[in-house]
Amino acid sequence: MSATPAAGAHAGAHHEEPHQPVFVGPVLARLEALFPKYPTRQACLLPALWLVQEARGWISQGAIEEVAAVLGLTPAYVKGVVTFYTMYHTHPVGRHFIQVCTTSPCNICGAEDVVKAFLQHTGCGELGATSQDGRFTVIEVECLGACGFATPVMINDDFIEGVTPERVPGILQGYK
Amino acid sequence: MGYPHPSHPKEEPVLSRYFGDAGARTFDGWVKRGGYEGLKKALGMTRDQVIEEIKNSGLRGRGGAGFPTGLKWSFMPKEVTKPHYLVCNADESEPGTFKDREIIRWTPHQLIEGCAIAAHAMGAERIYIYIRGEFTAEHKILVAAVEDAYRNNALGENVFGSGRRIDLVVHRGAGAYICGEETAMMNSIEGKRGNPRIKPPFPAVAGLWASPTTINNVETLAAAGPIMVRGAAWYKGLSRSSPKSTGTKLFSVCGHVQRPGNYEVVMGTPMRDLVYDMCGGMRPGRSLKAVIPGGSSVPIMTAAEIEDCPLDYEGIVAKGSMLGSGGMIVMDDSTDIVYQVMRLARFYAHESCAQCTQCREGTAWTTRILERILAGQGRPEDLDLLLDLADNMTGKTICVLSDSCAAPVVSAIRKFPGEFEAYLSRNRQRTLVTV
Ligand SMILES: Cc1cc2nc3c(=O)[nH]c(=O)nc-3n(C[C@H](O)[C@H](O)[C@H](O)COP(=O)(O)O)c2cc1C
Numbered sequence: 001m002s003a004t005p006a007a008g009a010h011a012g013a014h015h016e017e018p019h020q021p022v023f024v025g026p027v028l029a030r031l032e033a034l035f036p037k038y039p040t041r042q043a044c045l046l047p048a049l050w051l052v053q054e055a056r057g058w059i060s061q062g063a064i065e066e067v068a069a070v071l072g073l074t075p076a077y078v079k080g081v082v083t084f085y086t087m088y089h090t091h092p093v094g095r096h097f098i099q100v101c102t103t104s105p106c107n108i109c110g111a112e113d114v115v116k117a118f119l120q121h122t123g124c125g126e127l128g129a130t131s132q133d134g135r136f137t138v139i140e141v142e143c144l145g146a147c148g149f150a151t152p153v154m155i156n157d158d159f160i161e162g163v164t165p166e167r168v169p170g171i172l173q174g175y176k
Numbered sequence: 177m178g179y180p181h182p183s184h185p186k187e188e189p190v191l192s193r194y195f196g197d198a199g200a201r202t203f204d205g206w207v208k209r210g211g212y213e214g215l216k217k218a219l220g221m222t223r224d225q226v227i228e229e230i231k232n233s234g235l236r237g238r239g240g241a242g243f244p245t246g247l248k249w250s251f252m253p254k255e256v257t258k259p260h261y262l263v264c265n266a267d268e269s270e271p272g273t274f275k276d277r278e279i280i281r282w283t284p285h286q287l288i289e290g291c292a293i294a295a296h297a298m299g300a301e302r303i304y305i306y307i308r309g310e311f312t313a314e315h316k317i318l319v320a321a322v323e324d325a326y327r328n329n330a331l332g333e334n335v336f337g338s339g340r341r342i343d344l345v346v347h348r349g350a351g352a353y354i355c356g357e358e359t360a361m362m363n364s365i366e367g368k369r370g371n372p373r374i375k376p377p378f379p380a381v382a383g384l385w386a387s388p389t390t391i392n393n394v395e396t397l398a399a400a401g402p403i404m405v406r407g408a409a410w411y412k413g414l415s416r417s418s419p420k421s422t423g424t425k426l427f428s429v430c431g432h433v434q435r436p437g438n439y440e441v442v443m444g445t446p447m448r449d450l451v452y453d454m455c456g457g458m459r460p461g462r463s464l465k466a467v468i469p470g471g472s473s474v475p476i477m478t479a480a481e482i483e484d485c486p487l488d489y490e491g492i493v494a495k496g497s498m499l500g501s502g503g504m505i506v507m508d509d510s511t512d513i514v515y516q517v518m519r520l521a522r523f524y525a526h527e528s529c530a531q532c533t534q535c536r537e538g539t540a541w542t543t544r545i546l547e548r549i550l551a552g553q554g555r556p557e558d559l560d561l562l563l564d565l566a567d568n569m570t571g572k573t574i575c576v577l578s579d580s581c582a583a584p585v586v587s588a589i590r591k592f593p594g595e596f597e598a599y600l601s602r603n604r605q606r607t608l609v610t611v
Pocket residue numbers: 236237238239240241242243265266267268269270353354355356357358359391392393394396397575576577
């Protein structure tokens with residue numbers, strides 16, 4: 001399982017602020033509400049990581065240590081799990097994270113031209129890089145499970161179907 | 177109804193009947209459309225009676241392998257000495273497949289009802305629906321429907337007053353195709369890396385937390401409600417060719433057809449009808465080159481091979497491929513087969529969990545050789561090398577991801593040798609295909 005290109009492009013390019021705990025107040029309550037749904041604390045790991053990413057946009061080393069402590073796991077174990085799954089960001093990404101499917105079914109319908117249009121109109125220049133203004137990061141992803149609606153694109157949590165190069169500038173206007 | 181196109185007269189909408197009808201998403205809306213009658217009926221029957229009904233219907237797994245569903249359910253121990261679990265596989269990540277997403281987003285209660293029927297039949301008190309992380313909108317719809325079901329006692333400690341307890345937890349994945357494999361999914365739910373497990377033990381013996389577990393695909397489970405309501409004989413009668421393939425099947429058709437989308441047809445319907453009538457055939461001026469009929473993990477078929485192929489498990493096998501997930505990728509004459517096969521190989525290389533040498537090395541090496549061929553640097557022995565590699569990747573690993581990478585490669589070399597030779601003889605250069 002390889003990490004997203006975004007991770008590589010950022011490696012070493014940032015230094016971490018001291019970690020502010022995520023699991024306090026309502027977020028802690030949401031985590032605790034998960035406990036009865038699983039027979040082990042370990043099983044709450046993926047949902048807990050989602051809560052972190054929702055709150056912070058990415059999962060820092062500090063957050064990994066916090067999750068480990070809350071669930072009774074070791075940080076090394078948590079890190080091993082985090083890096084297995086491509087949707088968890090282990091580095092900060094642009095404010096708007098754009099994922100374009102380029103697997104064969106979309107590819108034959110012109111997905112690579114959609115990628116080019118995003119790179120051009122966001123000013124990112126290349127895949128995995130964040131635009132100068134910190135607004136955008138664009139990556140190619142594998143099948144998003146919407147192949148009949150080529151080309152599907154995810155921007156943050158928004159799932160946009162049937163994207164063509166012509167629609168790209170208009171779509172980007174919705175993401176300031 | 178139908179979505180994104182109206183139902184075609186050649187379709188038989190059972191599961192897809194309310195696609196596009198947002199009113200079907202709520203508990204009340206679902207009940208108004210006849211929903212939850214199947215669950216009520218099942219709750220009035222014994223576990224064995226429900227399993228017999230599913231067995232008699234001939235329903236087979238829609239997740240890819242086509243394993244008989246009733247038989248699979250019967251493997252669960254009769255005595256409940258440890259918790260029994262049902263896992264619903266909503267990871268839908270096989271390139272070309274997008275049917276489960278439609279079931280969830282339009283008819284979430286159809287899925288919840290099917291899950292509850294299966295849980296009852298297997299003595300399971302808890303269900304996990306594992307939905308891929310990218311399905312953000314569907315996740316919200318499903319979670320809302322589950323809450324709605326709890327409020328109306330379709331789930332909870334006393335389902336419809338039957339005394340049966342059935343809990344359902346929606347578990348979100350986080351981006352990993354391999355978690356669609358059943359044992360990888362169990363590891364993922366347990367909070368581990370999604371590495372497939374060595375079998376045996378089989379999940380019905382030791383699955384989630386070493387307890388008896390059964391994993392079924394979304395479409396498989398969704399079919400349980402209609403079968404309970406209308407009966408096994410009705411379902412079994414939906415069959416136009418092989419009696420071993422019964423019921424309706426959702427085919428997700430994508431690629432170069434005029435009307436991509438999901439089409440629900442009776443098993444045994446001619447593949448030709450699907451591609452040319454329901455989907456409207458190719459774009460103007462184009463002709464069909466190839467079809468990958470069952471998601472990207474199955475062998476490629478030529479235009480000639482689809483001419484007299486029935487859409488059922490046996491019919492597609494007879495043509496050298498597999499029905500798989502029913503995700504059909506249609507490619508017209510503008511398609512560069514070598515490039516697309518490389519893209520698929522790259523997909524498998526990216527998604528390999530890297531536990532097995534043959535898979536880790538094989539998928540990566542296959543991709544590199546195909547890239548080299550596409551760059552005009554292929555060597556005459558490359559095709560033999562690819563076939564050799566594929567041979568080493570088939571039937572030798574913990575799960576079949578490795579085999580899945582080999583299948584499209586081998587079939588493409590066998591069926592479209594000219595495309596590879598054109599690159600090898602430097603007569604062809606990679607051109608970007610644009611629509
Ligand atoms: C690499 C790999 C990926 C898979 N992905 C999926 C998937 O996304 N959805 C699915 O239902 N089955 C998938 N399967 C098949 C499952 O392992 C399992 O057979 C299936 O969920 C069983 O359900 P069924 O009997 O209802 O078909 C995958 C298998 C493999 C080897």
